[in-house]
Each structure stands twice: as C-alpha cells, then as structure tokens.
Amino acid sequence: MEALLCKRLGDPTSSFESPIELSRNHPIPKLDSPTAVRVKVKATSLNYGTYLQIQGKYQEKHSLPFIPGSDYAGIVDAVGPSVSKFKVGDYVCAFVPVGSYATFIVQDQSQLFEVPKGCDLVAAAGLPIAFVTSHLTLVHRANLTSSQACPPFSYLLLVLLVLGAAGGVGLAAVQIGKICGAVVIAVARGAEKVQLLKSLGVDHVVDLMNQNVTASVKEFLKSRNLKGVDVLYDPVGGNLAKETMKLLNWGAQILVIGFASGEIPIIPTNIILVKNWTVHGFYWGSYIIHQPAVLEDSVRKLFSWMEKGLITVHVSHTYSLSEANLAFSAIKDRKAMGKVMIVFDDKGNASSKL
Numbered sequence: 001m002e003a004l005l006c007k008r009l010g011d012p013t014s015s016f017e018s019p020i021e022l023s024r025n026h027p028i029p030k031l032d033s034p035t036a037v038r039v040k041v042k043a044t045s046l047n048y049g050t051y052l053q054i055q056g057k058y059q060e061k062h063s064l065p066f067i068p069g070s071d072y073a074g075i076v077d078a079v080g081p082s083v084s085k086f087k088v089g090d091y092v093c094a095f096v097p098v099g100s101y102a103t104f105i106v107q108d109q110s111q112l113f114e115v116p117k118g119c120d121l122v123a124a125a126g127l128p129i130a131f132v133t134s135h136l137t138l139v140h141r142a143n144l145t146s147s148q149a150c151p152p153f154s155y156l157l158l159v160l161l162v163l164g165a166a167g168g169v170g171l172a173a174v175q176i177g178k179i180c181g182a183v184v185i186a187v188a189r190g191a192e193k194v195q196l197l198k199s200l201g202v203d204h205v206v207d208l209m210n211q212n213v214t215a216s217v218k219e220f221l222k223s224r225n226l227k228g229v230d231v232l233y234d235p236v237g238g239n240l241a242k243e244t245m246k247l248l249n250w251g252a253q254i255l256v257i258g259f260a261s262g263e264i265p266i267i268p269t270n271i272i273l274v275k276n277w278t279v280h281g282f283y284w285g286s287y288i289i290h291q292p293a294v295l296e297d298s299v300r301k302l303f304s305w306m307e308k309g310l311i312t313v314h315v316s317h318t319y320s321l322s323e324a325n326l327a328f329s330a331i332k333d334r335k336a337m338g339k340v341m342i343v344f345d346d347k348g349n350a351s352s353k354l
C-alpha cells in the first residue's frame with residue numbers, strides 16, 4: 001500500500017532533504033485483535049498539528065519513522081471475528097494519534113464513528129478534529145446554547161470573537177457560533193477569506209490586511225449597541241491574542257485552542273482575577289483518554305447538523321499523498337480556507353456538504 005513516512009524531523013515543505021517520503025510498497029496492516037477493523041482510507045486531513053508534529057514542535061512526540069495523519073474517513077475493508085459494530089463496506093471516520101496518511105489503517109471498533117449514509121467521505125474526513133474541537137470548546141466548555149438567540153433583547157446576545165476564522169478550526173467555530181445564536185465577529189487576512197466568512201452569515205469580519213482589529217471591532221460593537229466580547233476563540237495566539245483581550249467583557253471566557261502565530265501569549269492572572277475571566281485550555285487528544293463519550297456525542301451531533309445542512313466542511317485544497325509537501329505548503333502559506341485534504345484515488349477542489 002501507499003504510506004507517507006516521516007523519517008526525520010524537519011519542514012515537510014522543504015524540497016531539500018525532505019523529512020517525509022512516500023513508500024509505495026508499505027505492508028498492509030493486519031487485524032491485530034478480535035475487535036480490530038481495517039479501513040481503506042478515502043481522505044485524511046492536513047491539520048496544523050500534523051505540520052507541527054513533523055517538525056517536532058507538537059506536544060506529543062512519536063518515535064521515528066512514523067506515518068503522520070490524525071483524522072480520516074474511509075470504508076471498512078476487513079473486520080475481526082468479534083467485531084459487532086461494523087461490517088465490510090460501512091463508511092466510518094476516526095481520530096488517531098498518527099497513521100492516517102496511508103491507504104489502509106487498523107483501529108479498534110470502539111475508536112470508529114459511523115458516517116451517515118449519503119455523507120461525502122472527504123467532508124467526513126475533515127470533521128473530527130476541526131469541528132469537534134470547535135464544538136466542544138464552544139458548547140461543552142463555554143456553554144453556548146441555541147437559547148442565546150434572543151434578537152429583540154440585545155443585552156442577552158453573546159458576542160463571540162473568532163481569530164484565524166477562515167482556517168480549519170476557525171471556520172468550524174464561526175458556523176457553530178451562528179448555530180448557537182451568538183453575534184459572531186471573525187478575524188482573517190485577505191479579501192477571499194473575508195468573502196467566504198461573509199457568505200456564512202458572520203456578523204462582522206475584520207480583514208487584517210487593511211484594518212486594525214481593535215478599532216474595527218469597537219466600531220462594530222458600538223453600531224450594534226454591544227459592550228464587548230464575551231467569548232474569545234483563539235487558535236492563533238501572539239500579538240493578535242494580546243490585542244483582542246483588550247476587547248473582552250467582565251466575566252468573559254477565553255478558549256485557548258492553539259498558537260498558529262508561533263507565539264504563546266501570556267494572560268496575566270491579576271487581570272483574570274479583576275475581570276472575572278475564565279480561561280479554558282482544550283486538547284482533543286486528551287478527551288479520547290479522559291472523556292471519550294463526550295467526543296462520541298460531539299461527532300454524532302455534528303453529523304446530525306451536517307445532515308440538516310447547518311454546517312459545511314469547506315475544503316479549499318485537495319492533494320494526493322504524493323503531493324503532501326504541497327498540502328503542507330498551503331497550510332504554511334496561510335492559503336487554507338477551511339480544510340486542506342489528502343484524497344486517495346481521485347482529486348480535485350471541492351466544497352463538500354451532505
């Protein structure tokens with residue numbers, strides 16, 4: 001089978017001594033327990049975390065060589081004798097620490113999620129990490145609910161500010177924020193991203209290419225008679241996080257998702273105290289260990305929203321496994337709008353929806 005191997009740590013976009021290598025005759029993994037399931041991978045995500053992992057900058061380290069890739073969707077190819085949840089031909093998706101950049105992957109049946117009939121497998125492959133991260137932080141941790149949608153009473157409206165809003169987790173967060181009835185402010189760079197965010201019904205978009213974030217958000221809040229921001233969704237960190245914290249209300253919540261800027265911001269605890277802020281750290285990988293049922297409920301809820309057309313997994317770029325270096329470049333060069341996907345068998349740009 002085909003598999004992408006990370007043989008040493010380094011920048012996967014580099015054409016000189018690339019750390020990644022495509023193996024075309026990697027052994028197909030065998031079922032390793034009675035409840036094991038082998039899946040033929042149809043598509044797998046290019047997550048920012050995977051880009052960091054190959055550079056050795058991620059919180060979890062894996063011994064070399066390893067096959068990267070942490071979420072995917074595909075078709076059940078073989079099942080162990082005690083498998084009760086799935087049969088050959090079923091559509092499934094899953095999280096995995098590493099290993100999905102390959103034609104086949106083996107996981108226990110308890111780690112797989114059923115993909116509803118009729119759902120595009122490329123979209124399903126883009127859902128686990130990006131959408132579950134945004135859903136669990138906004139709904140499970142920050143307690144956003146659709147009951148917050150009370151348009152006549154603007155003092156009840158909750159203001160959500162999403163940084164990196166056109167990226168993988170950001171685009172999921174703005175859609176989930178709208179479902180929960182929040183006033184959603186999105187921050188992104190460039191006209192194309194702004195246009196995409198507006199098409200999703202975002203209330204206000206700040207274009208970092210030509211606007212000052214605090215001035216633009218303040219002006220918008222004033223125009224809507226709103227005081228400040230109640231929830232900050234932050235996958236970027238750095239100066240942008242520091243600046244936007246000045247916009248937070250008393251009692252606000254900060255969702256610490258990631259540090260795409262490369263800089264980890266410091267939040268002074270005296271300010272957290274005085275302003276009664278709540279800071280939520282979130283990592284999907286540890287939910288698999290500590291609260292797998294919460295993760296499962298989230299995947300089910302998200303697929304039900306997909307089926308109703310409430311959320312869309314927007315895929316801006318698709319590549320084959322042999323083009324993985326280009327896929328990593330799309331992330332590095334901040335070209336991704338929604339998800340960058342690696343697709344097996346066929347390829348072509350797509351905006352996927354149930």
Ligand SMILES: NC(=O)c1ccc[n+]([C@@H]2O[C@H](COP(=O)([O-])OP(=O)(O)OC[C@H]3O[C@@H](n4cnc5c(N)ncnc54)[C@H](OP(=O)(O)O)[C@@H]3O)[C@@H](O)[C@H]2O)c1
Pocket residue numbers: 047048049129130133163164165166167168169170187188189190193208235236256257258259260261262282283284285331332334336338
């Ligand atoms: N905590 C968790 O469980 C979890 C789960 C998934 C992802 N994450 C983290 O969340 C972050 C975003 O992930 P993602 O998959 O959404 O990535 P992505 O699709 O590449 O989006 C990142 C966004 O960050 C913005 N950005 C600002 N400065 C940047 C820089 N110097 N380099 C690259 N991007 C920059 C970009 O927006 P503009 O170009 O529009 O400014 C970009 O759209 C990563 O740090 C990732 O590790 C965490």
